[in-house]
Amino acid sequence: MEKQKAAVVTPGSFYIPSGRSSSVERVVEQMIPMVPAGFDTRIFGVREPGRPVVGSIDGVIPVHRLPGGARYASAVIQALSAWRPRVVDVQNRPLLACKIKEALPDSKVVASIHSLTYISPPYMDRESAGRVLQPLDGIVVNSMYLKHEVTARHPALRDKISVNPLGVRLQDFTPRWNPSSEALREAKLRDRGWQGRRIVMYAGRLLPIKGVHHLLAALPELVRAVPDVMVLIVGSPYYQSGRPHPYERYLHDLAEPYLGHVTFIPFVSYPAISYWYHLADVVAVPSAEGEAFGLVNVEAMASAVPVVASDAGGIPEIVENGKSGIVLPLPSLGKQLGAAVIRLLNDEPLRRELGQAGRLRAARSFQWQQTAARWHELMQKLASL
Template sequence: MQKLKAAVVTPGSFFIPSGRSSSVERVVEQMIPRVPEGFDIRIYGLQEPDHPVIGSLDGGIQVYRLPGGARYASGIIRSLKEWKPRIIDVQNRPFLASRIKLAVPDAKVVTSIHSLTYISPPHADHRNAERILQSVDRIVVNSVYLEKELGVRYPSLKNKISVNPLGVNLPDFIPRYNPHSEALRESKLLDRGWQGRRIVMYAGRLLPIKGVHHVLTALPKLIQDVPDVMLLIVGSPFYGSGRRTSYEAHLHDLAEPYLNHVTFIPFVSHPSISYWYHLADIVVVPSAEGEAFGLVNVEAMASAVPVVASDAGGIPEIVEDGVTGILLPQASLDSELAPELIRLLSDEQLRRSLGQAGRLRVAQSFQWKHTAERWHEMMQKLVLQ
């Protein structure tokens, strides 16, 4: 039996495969090679100098690379018309999905929405966003939060939306709290001169919406009650770029009086991020409203590290309050974040319990193989409609 052709179109912002890519490209390169048998899948992505136009990922999935910028969409459409896939999944670019549907009307076109960014101003007003989303055959989102947001904004689309949560590759993350792991961690801490330090970690982009300033605001109280605390801030404003922003400068200003207690680590490529999770006692995710999913939550939990997070967006779908971490109301982060961090830093048994429960939850519900299996099922159903 001939396999069904399926194209997966990335935004064209980052080269694949690349540890320096955004979360959208990472979703594709982690999920698609794990999709069960049944589809002949081709990925479209950005071309870069000194790399072949056609590459491959694990499992033999072909990656077709095209010039970026204004030529990206037209190049993809030409290739799709020639290849004639039955399914086209366009990742996080709904306007491109609509354009492809117009150009390749016989295909089933899906738009996978990773956040509200590209269906909100300045990218799209309400009317245009609704028109674009109406034009495609299916909308896939990564959280129930996004599903509800789209349903409220565009009630006519409710029956078009499916939810497919994201995941991790569990073996990539070393879990805390077993003898071998703890010995390895102590060796890493010794190498860095951080032995005896209790480490609170933030990982992600340095953007106001991510709430990094809340952690630095809590730092004086943390130091007062936990003098050996170290705040580890891993990330940059942009993926793989050293450009500075006024917000990043503000964070450094907040940290200036406490340099013995704060370490900034610039952008870390994805294969290397597990090193830093392994050092953490707590991972803090103080995001503002609009955080659709937050891969950092499942990555921390995969490392058996408890998460202290805001209750923003889709985070409560991942972090179980009092079971795998602590959820705090966004409005009370400035008053409640420090006391909760102090409580956890002072109770190793609680950290262990939350962390181990988080690892188990990820193993059961948030692995890339789960995401890939759901994608496979969704696409098969769509073909039959």
């Protein structure tokens, strides 16, 4: 019996698989190859000059690469119209999902929404978002927080929304606390001249909504309490561009008086980022606004490193306060962040306890195989309708 066809449409921003893309493309790259057998699945993405027009992920899932920019939507619709998939999952571009549904009314079309960004101004107002989402056959979000937010704005969509938390590949991350891992970590620290330093890490884009300024504003407190502290800021404002950003300059200004205690590492591709998690004693996730999920949380947990995070958005669904990390109320983040980090830096048994619990939680609840199995079940259900 011929398999039913399932299309996964990426946002069209980054060529995949590349390692230098947003978390949305990473979800596709990591999840789709793990989907159980049952569909003839193709991924549709953007073309990059000098690269193959048709490729694959892991040599298994075909990737069809189409013209980008203003031509991307029409190219996707043309390709899908020729292939006629039964189900189409459009990643984080709800307007494109709506256009595809109009062009392929017999296909079941889902919008996977990774944040509120593309259903909020300046992209669209609430009324427009409702018109875009209403014709779709399903909406997939990555946290209960995001489901509640979308439902609050569009109550009529409640029954269309499914929650599918994201995941991590445990084998990509070296967990702390076993003798061989600690010996390797010490060797890495010696190579960098950081032996004896206690490491606090931030990983992600350097944007105001990520709250990196809260961590750097706590530097005076951190340095007084933990004189050997080293704060690693791993990331850039943009995924692929090194162009300057005012907020990045502001962060460097905050760090200027403490250059012996701060190191900025530009954007690191996945899975090379695991090197830096392995050095960390604590990972800070000081998100200043509603973070829908935050892959950095599960990556830190996979590395058996405790997280100190705000309670923004879906973070409390991932990091269990007092069990796999410390979760702080967003309004008091600026006042409490430093003290929480210092507490962990000065208490190795607690770091070990929270870190090992985080690794176990990631293994039990946040692996890509689990995300893929839920996605497969949802697509099968839609395909049968």
